[in-house]
Amino acid sequence: MSTIFGIPAPAFYGQLLIGLINGSFYALLSLGLAVIFGLLRVINFAHGAQYMLGAFAAYLLLGYAGIGYWPSLILAPLIVGVTAVVIERTMLSRLYNLDPLYGLLLTFGLALILEGVFRYWFGAAGQPYSPPSQLTGAVNLGFMFMPIYRGWVVVASLIICLSTWLLIEKTRLGAYLRAATENATLVQAFGVNVPRLLTLTYGLGAALAAVAGVLAAPIYQVSPLMGSNLIIIVFAVVVVGGMGSILGAIVTGYMLGVLEGLTKVFYPEASSIVIFVIMAIVLLIRPAGLFGREE
Amino acid sequence: MSNTPLLEVRGLNAWYGESHVLHGVDLDIQEGETVTLLGRNGAGKTTTLRAIMGILRRREGVLRLRGQDLLGLPLHRVAQTGLGYVPEERGIFASLSVAENLMLPPKVAENGMSVEEIYQLFPNLHERRTSQGTKLSGGEQQMLAIARILRTGATVLLLDEPTEGLAPVIVQRIGDVLVALKKRGMTILLVEQNFRFARKVADRFYLMEDGRMVNSFPGHQLDANMDQLHEVLGV
Numbered sequence: 001m002s003t004i005f006g007i008p009a010p011a012f013y014g015q016l017l018i019g020l021i022n023g024s025f026y027a028l029l030s031l032g033l034a035v036i037f038g039l040l041r042v043i044n045f046a047h048g049a050q051y052m053l054g055a056f057a058a059y060l061l062l063g064y065a066g067i068g069y070w071p072s073l074i075l076a077p078l079i080v081g082v083t084a085v086v087i088e089r090t091m092l093s094r095l096y097n098l099d100p101l102y103g104l105l106l107t108f109g110l111a112l113i114l115e116g117v118f119r120y121w122f123g124a125a126g127q128p129y130s131p132p133s134q135l136t137g138a139v140n141l142g143f144m145f146m147p148i149y150r151g152w153v154v155v156a157s158l159i160i161c162l163s164t165w166l167l168i169e170k171t172r173l174g175a176y177l178r179a180a181t182e183n184a185t186l187v188q189a190f191g192v193n194v195p196r197l198l199t200l201t202y203g204l205g206a207a208l209a210a211v212a213g214v215l216a217a218p219i220y221q222v223s224p225l226m227g228s229n230l231i232i233i234v235f236a237v238v239v240v241g242g243m244g245s246i247l248g249a250i251v252t253g254y255m256l257g258v259l260e261g262l263t264k265v266f267y268p269e270a271s272s273i274v275i276f277v278i279m280a281i282v283l284l285i286r287p288a289g290l291f292g293r294e295e
Numbered sequence: 296m297s298n299t300p301l302l303e304v305r306g307l308n309a310w311y312g313e314s315h316v317l318h319g320v321d322l323d324i325q326e327g328e329t330v331t332l333l334g335r336n337g338a339g340k341t342t343t344l345r346a347i348m349g350i351l352r353r354r355e356g357v358l359r360l361r362g363q364d365l366l367g368l369p370l371h372r373v374a375q376t377g378l379g380y381v382p383e384e385r386g387i388f389a390s391l392s393v394a395e396n397l398m399l400p401p402k403v404a405e406n407g408m409s410v411e412e413i414y415q416l417f418p419n420l421h422e423r424r425t426s427q428g429t430k431l432s433g434g435e436q437q438m439l440a441i442a443r444i445l446r447t448g449a450t451v452l453l454l455d456e457p458t459e460g461l462a463p464v465i466v467q468r469i470g471d472v473l474v475a476l477k478k479r480g481m482t483i484l485l486v487e488q489n490f491r492f493a494r495k496v497a498d499r500f501y502l503m504e505d506g507r508m509v510n511s512f513p514g515h516q517l518d519a520n521m522d523q524l525h526e527v528l529g530v
Binding site: 185186 | 348349350370371372373374375380382388390391395398401403
């Protein structure tokens, strides 16, 4: 059997794939967090709960309305996005002129409530969600067998991250968003409806989390705490990438996912802390993050 | 000269938090006029512009453009009335290219300058259109800050110290641009410390001190008022 650095090749590629999958979720989630933080200056602690809501929306749409995976991939983010818009309009928008800590506390509270409610309804155990029939089975890549659904997750997350990046870097709406991130008052004085831009941005960030939730449903089980397990790592990713940096969030997400996977191959004991060790080192050497701008 | 001013400011009071910074400011600008606010640092000139624009929110008094009340408008509706703001710090965005900075403010009327006209007026901006906005020199950033408002079709330009910290040759260039804008019928409210620069373009002067208007006179009486100017400006 062939080996890579003394590791059997299938084990190496297997962990590399798991790293890429995890990295896909890290990238999608940290992207949403970065977009929200960049413009709203709110550290959205409800992000994990919104990811969980996306997965549950898909699960409930299937269970109660018979709506399958593909429509859910659009519908669940829409539903979660709309609830986020309501949260922003009725609650979050009242906190912009206060210390950023208030936004953090509000979203943290909301996350606890949402997770509590879903645990009350569904218990802590996970609910199964099957991948769509088109994406079941595995494909032989020559050097390993890859479950088709996992390959799809990597491709889908790449497409979504790239589209979001293009939206922000190349469109007029994105230019408003970037400019408002720097100086919201001036952009509003130019006639741009910045309060509406803030609302849409929060909705978009939450919708990205929900997409990740739907993509995750067939891989991990749908459970009320699926988000809080993941979100701590995602915060570390955002810090390493640089708070508010879009490209930083995406690149760092994949990079740390793969690094975590490879650590599992070479030194499994460290795999659950490697991301936090890197975060500590980055904070010491480059406090603004790998892609962040010093302010 | 018609009797109803284009921009009408009556007894305008404004506050930064608890501190009362404008005390009953009166100011009129007729259509097509260039009016210059003179005064020392801290006299309230920038504050007056920010209060007119609505960036400073806590205001009382009368503030009307073409008879329309501005005090009740949310900030993002003010630009649509035709007010265009060029801030003192220029406000060029680092995360936007020169061209993106130029295209950023939404159009408020159809008769704004076309991008081609703007690039003719400011050839440097065309050359550097793909550069990061803040990589421009100070003078170029000032040109860009003015140019992006010209594209929107705004009819009243609020211009805060456009010559501050710039080399004489650039100051001259900005003066030429303002004269050209006047010829196009643009109404300009200019805040300026440099009254040698301002006298070339201003039809009227207002003199501010401690958040109040203390004098106003037509441009040709600048020399007659020089004693008071020296006293108030401390030059």
